Amino acid sequence: MSQSDSYEDIVKARREEKFAEFEDERKGLLHKFHHALHVTPALVPLIVLVASIVIFGVLLGSRFFSPFALTLILQQVQIVGIVAAAQSLVILTAGIDLSVGAITVLSSVVMGQFAFRYGIPVPVAVACGLACGALCGALNGFLVSRMKLPPFIVTLGTWQIILATNYLYSANETIRAQEIEESAPLLHLMGAKFQIGGAVFTVGVVFMIVLMLVLSWVLRYTAWGRHVYAVGDDPEAAQLSGVNVKGTLLSVYMLSGLICAFAGWALIGRIGSVSPTSAYEANIESITAVVIGGISLFGGRGSILGSLFGALIVGVFTLGLRLLGADAQWTYFFIGVLIIAAVAVDQWIRKVSA
Amino acid sequence: MEPILNAKNLVKRYGKVIALDHCDFELYPGEVLAVIGDNGAGKSTLIKALSGAVVPDGGEVWLEGARVHFHSPTDAREAGIETVYQTLAMSPALSITDNMFMGRELRKPGIMGKWFRQLDHKAMEDFARKKLSDLGLMTIQNINQAVETLSGGQRQGVAVARAAAFGSKVIILDEPTAALGVKESRRVLDLIQDVRSRGIPIILISHNMPHVFEVADRIHVHRLGRRLCVIDPKDYTMSDAVAFMTGAKEPEAVAA
Numbered sequence: 001m002s003q004s005d006s007y008e009d010i011v012k013a014r015r016e017e018k019f020a021e022f023e024d025e026r027k028g029l030l031h032k033f034h035h036a037l038h039v040t041p042a043l044v045p046l047i048v049l050v051a052s053i054v055i056f057g058v059l060l061g062s063r064f065f066s067p068f069a070l071t072l073i074l075q076q077v078q079i080v081g082i083v084a085a086a087q088s089l090v091i092l093t094a095g096i097d098l099s100v101g102a103i104t105v106l107s108s109v110v111m112g113q114f115a116f117r118y119g120i121p122v123p124v125a126v127a128c129g130l131a132c133g134a135l136c137g138a139l140n141g142f143l144v145s146r147m148k149l150p151p152f153i154v155t156l157g158t159w160q161i162i163l164a165t166n167y168l169y170s171a172n173e174t175i176r177a178q179e180i181e182e183s184a185p186l187l188h189l190m191g192a193k194f195q196i197g198g199a200v201f202t203v204g205v206v207f208m209i210v211l212m213l214v215l216s217w218v219l220r221y222t223a224w225g226r227h228v229y230a231v232g233d234d235p236e237a238a239q240l241s242g243v244n245v246k247g248t249l250l251s252v253y254m255l256s257g258l259i260c261a262f263a264g265w266a267l268i269g270r271i272g273s274v275s276p277t278s279a280y281e282a283n284i285e286s287i288t289a290v291v292i293g294g295i296s297l298f299g300g301r302g303s304i305l306g307s308l309f310g311a312l313i314v315g316v317f318t319l320g321l322r323l324l325g326a327d328a329q330w331t332y333f334f335i336g337v338l339i340i341a342a343v344a345v346d347q348w349i350r351k352v353s354a
Numbered sequence: 355m356e357p358i359l360n361a362k363n364l365v366k367r368y369g370k371v372i373a374l375d376h377c378d379f380e381l382y383p384g385e386v387l388a389v390i391g392d393n394g395a396g397k398s399t400l401i402k403a404l405s406g407a408v409v410p411d412g413g414e415v416w417l418e419g420a421r422v423h424f425h426s427p428t429d430a431r432e433a434g435i436e437t438v439y440q441t442l443a444m445s446p447a448l449s450i451t452d453n454m455f456m457g458r459e460l461r462k463p464g465i466m467g468k469w470f471r472q473l474d475h476k477a478m479e480d481f482a483r484k485k486l487s488d489l490g491l492m493t494i495q496n497i498n499q500a501v502e503t504l505s506g507g508q509r510q511g512v513a514v515a516r517a518a519a520f521g522s523k524v525i526i527l528d529e530p531t532a533a534l535g536v537k538e539s540r541r542v543l544d545l546i547q548d549v550r551s552r553g554i555p556i557i558l559i560s561h562n563m564p565h566v567f568e569v570a571d572r573i574h575v576h577r578l579g580r581r582l583c584v585i586d587p588k589d590y591t592m593s594d595a596v597a598f599m600t601g602a603k604e605p606e607a608v609a610a
Contacts, residue, residue, distance in 0.1 A: 223459035240443035242457025
């Protein structure tokens with residue numbers, strides 16, 4: 001090498017340096033807002049939620065803006081909210097779970113039939129239903145992580161398989177609410193109501209909120225949570241940097257199945273009976289909640305609390321429009337608009353420079 | 355002297371393509387061994403076979419005199435071999451700290467860590483900050499910023515800092531200076547000397563001949579899936595090395 005140009009000499013000597021610091025000179029409100037959104041992605045659905053509550057509150061007054069009506073929304077979204085928690089986990093790994101609704105209903109049927117057809121003690125029947133959900137999830141997880149099949153295809157298949165199993169096993173029989181009330185009240189546990197002032201809560205609502213808070217803590221503060229994000233972000237990089245990608249995927253799908261089984265339990269409490277034809281909308285509603293909640297369908301980005309807000313937004317629109325006397329189709333109309341708006345906002349936040 | 359890391363007769367085929375053709379490899383304690391070769395010569399496959407990212411179809415790998423079988427990068431990392439891949443293997447949406455500790459997170463002491471498995475973010479951040487400043491990566495503003503907001507060179511710096519921080523027996527660097535600025539390249543070369551002076555041997559894959567000749571003790575020339583020769587940078591010039599690796603010149607005696 002010719003030594004005539006020793007341009008590297010200047011950096012050969014180490015100088016004492018501090019980490020670079022910059023004045024944040026972006027004073028504009030929009031910029032600050034953009035930055036805040038970038039740091040906390042769950043803010044967007046929260047703002048939309050608060051705004052829609054305020055708008056409907058102004059339009060409808062105390063008919064809507066009362067503890068009773070607002071907690072009614074919570075009760076109406078509890079199933080979708082719990083299922084959306086499961087869906088969020090899967091979508092964070094860049095997957096999708098189309099079988100959540102089927103797992104929910106099969107688990108509830110297993111709980112009911114085990115208790116009534118075989119006379120198994122109710123707590124054991126509930127545990128069997130939960131195990132059934134986890135097992136269905138494990139099947140999805142196995143096919144996705146070991147067989148390397150695309151999650152969309154796997155869960156499209158298991159959706160049909162689990163739903164068919166549900167009808168075949170239950171022989172399309174409904175277990176009536178009265179019978180459950182008499183001999184297996186534990187199945188109604190998630191529907192048990194309690195009042196605080198005018199507000200009415202159910203155990204299922206509390207379960208949904210606690211579940212969301214626990215999951216968001218776990219995703220933020222444990223290694224497993226960080227691995228879920230890493231796997232969704234770039235599975236190859238995660239593998240090379242020492243993450244057990246297969247194990248993480250398997251655990252996510254299993255947990256998703258287990259959470260769906262809890263949703264199945266809550267479903268019995270909500271509708272009173274055990275019916276093999278319920279919860280058929282849970283798939284699309286949970287995906288809607290997740291998307292409105294700002295979780296990226298490409299994986300690795302978003303916050304699970306967003307899904308809770310997303311589910312609540314749908315609930316607020318449904319109840320608010322019904323109280324306004326609007327045609328139910330308007331609900332779907334606005335939810336469609338919200339989905340597209342949510343993704344558009346997501347793209348805007350992504351832009352590092354706005 | 356016994357080699358610390360040693361491979362014999364490694365074979366790896368990708369369908370009809372033979373990436374490693376009965377390749378031998380030796381790394382001695384405390385040395386910097388450069389691996390050079392043309393594009394497609396099989397350097398990356400050789401490195402992946404040593405770091406567990408690829409399981410060879412044939413041949414043996416020995417670490418400190420014991421036969422090892424790496425089935426995943428985690429196996430190699432647990433054995434003390436740390437690798438910086440060309441692709442860097444980082445999760446863009448996660449923070450610098452998250453990436454440095456990916457797969458070996460620190461948990462909080464006491465009940466929160468043991469029973470609730472809470473991570474010790476504070477300790478990990480302090481450690482990450484210290485390692486980055488050791489490497490002179492002072493242009494990073496926030497240790498919690500997502501890796502995707504860093505420039506290419508900064509990302510590479512973080513990946514090198516990660517390997518240097520955790521490698522205990524062997525550190526493998528695949529093109530560590532390719533995307534770095536002058537100052538950062540210099541720091542990486544300094545770091546290589548630092549690590550060597552700590553007695554940890556380094557495998558360096560690079561196309562940058564001045565860098566190779568500056569830090570390497572021996573140079574492994576890779577050609578057509580196997581080791582062509584091993585040369586001493588003091589006995590040969592950069593043009594000789596380039597001539598060997600491109601096939602323009604045959605090494606006169608096959609040095610082992």
